[in-house]
Amino acid sequence: MPQDKIKTILVTGGAGYIGSHMCVELLQAGHNVLVLDDLSNSSEKSLQAVERITQKSLSFILGDIRDSELLARVFAENKIDAVLHFAGLKAVGESVAEPIRYYDVNLNGTLKLIEAMTNADCKTLVFSSSATVYGIPETMPIEENTATGAINPYGRSKLMVEQALMDLHESDPSWRIALLRYFNPVGAHASGEIGEDPNDVPNNLMPFISQVAVGRREKLSVFGDDYDTPDGTGVRDYIHVVDLARGHLKALQYLDEAPTLGVFNLGTGNGYSVLEAIKAFEAASGKTIAYEVVDRRAGDAAVSFADPQKAQRELDWRAEYDLARMCEDVWRWQKKHPNGFSD
Ligand code: NAD
Ligand code: WQD
Secondary structure (H helix, E strand, C coil), rough: CCCCCEEEEEEEECCCCHHHHHHHHHHHHEEEEEECCCCCCCCCHHHHHHHHHCCCEEEEEEEECCCHHHHHHHHHHHCCEEECCCCCCCCCCHHHHHHHHHHHHHHHHHHHHHHHHHHCCCEEEEEEEEHHHHHCCCCCEEEECEEEEECHHHHHHHHHHHHHHHHHHHCCCCCCCEEECEEEEEECCCCCCCCCCCCCCCCHHHHHHCCCCCCCCCCEEEEECCCCCCCCCCCCCCEEEEHHHHHHHHHHHHHHHCCCCEEEEECCCCCCHHHHHHHHHHHCCCCCEEEEEEECCCCCCCEECCCCHHHHHHHHHCCCCCCHHHHHHHHHHHHHHCHHCCC
């Protein structure tokens, strides 16, 4: 596709952590951006920051992806070329406690979205999937054809959506669909104006570490140091959120070439342990991260990292930022906004 072709993109969940970084990249690439978000896990302030960073404006629609009437109106009033679908719920523990809510938002919400897209003849979709669809894989690195097998309702909701989209493409090959399986997104925009802002106690490692560094939490609990890994702690493939967003731009270009369905890992291919992540954050921030080793967290894999070669080959995308840069950017955001968007 000509890289400068301007499009109108609907970004569901665009006020959230990954979605807001996506909006920056889309606006900077010259696209028109429409965000649909119910702000259930985000703040409109992220979108104001996106506009400040880019010096461009976007359109914001406050609403729920499960609202069919609203979706029909959005598609009727705008000529939307493609949808980047980030909206959803993502907390693994919460999904075990409230599975039906997770299936409703993640699965039913996506089905409603597909219905509206079909009615509007908009058939280009990039879906936020997750490495969680691989469950606890037996071999590393994880390739796209590694067996899937999610082990919690959140992961199963992602897998069900993937399967529905594969069936949809089978039934109507004129669809253009990318299923992007993210590894562990971390980092923040280099401006320090947008970043991850968990509502409650962070579930994920990097936001927890940065809240310890900034003094919001006393210490990190390291979930187990008796794994079969070099230092005994869990190993993950952390990927900078800006690299991740740029992967979506590449996916849009790929979908522009021909109707298809593509499944891609978005990761760096490098695994770092919890203790390595702590050290990298200490180096980036100059702070000491207090921690104690506690029991393993149920459902955690020892090791997870991507084979990112398919995305390199077919999307012409590779992650550029290393763990040091991820930590520097998280720290810049956290230092400027100790209490996230509520500052
Ligand atoms: P996030 O919670 O920051 O963003 C999700 C956004 O969707 C939020 O702004 C929220 O308000 C919105 N939303 C939720 N339910 C909605 C609904 N019913 N209607 C409209 N908007 C709704 O999460 P994120 O980290 O930016 O994740 C974005 C996507 O990427 C999610 O689908 C998530 O499952 C997926 N993903 C995230 C990670 C990760 O670790 N962050 C990893 C893999 C996949
Ligand atoms: C990373 C490592 C923990 C917190 C989760 C979801 C996955 C995806 C990304 C959405 C592990 C350890 C963590 C803490 C710790 N999300 N850890 N103390 O578990 O790889 O993936 O987020 O799709 O679906 O499951 O990421 O950041 O929670 O954990 O020691 O307080 O850090 O055990 O080894 P995870 P994470």
